[in-house]
Amino acid sequence: MTMTPRELDLEVADAEELVRSFQRAMEAGERVLWVTDEEGHRHGLVVDKIAYLDVEAERSTMVGFRRE
Structure with a gap:
């Protein structure tokens, strides 16, 4: 299936390592970049x-109670 x-x-x-890997793959003329997500699933890109990469800042999550 294409397109x-x-x-x-x-x-x-x-x-940031994903961005560097993507840049290296582009420069080397590689066809597929394999990425493993945090759940262990592999994706061949x-x-x-x-078309683009959109990298979001790491989100911090709070667990428990917060005092102000």
């Missing part, structure tokens, strides 16, 4: 078909 536009929402341990 099926999708938006992927991946949670990875190191977003066709490098020359990726």
Whole structure:
């Protein structure tokens, strides 16, 4: 199946490493970049078909009670 536009929402341990891996794959002319998300699922991304990367800042989560 080709030409099926999708938006992927991946949670990875190191977003900056993903960006560096993507840049290296582009520069090396690699066809597929394999990414493993935090749940252990592997995703094969066709490098020359990726329109953009949107990297969000890490969100902090609070557990418990907070005093002000």
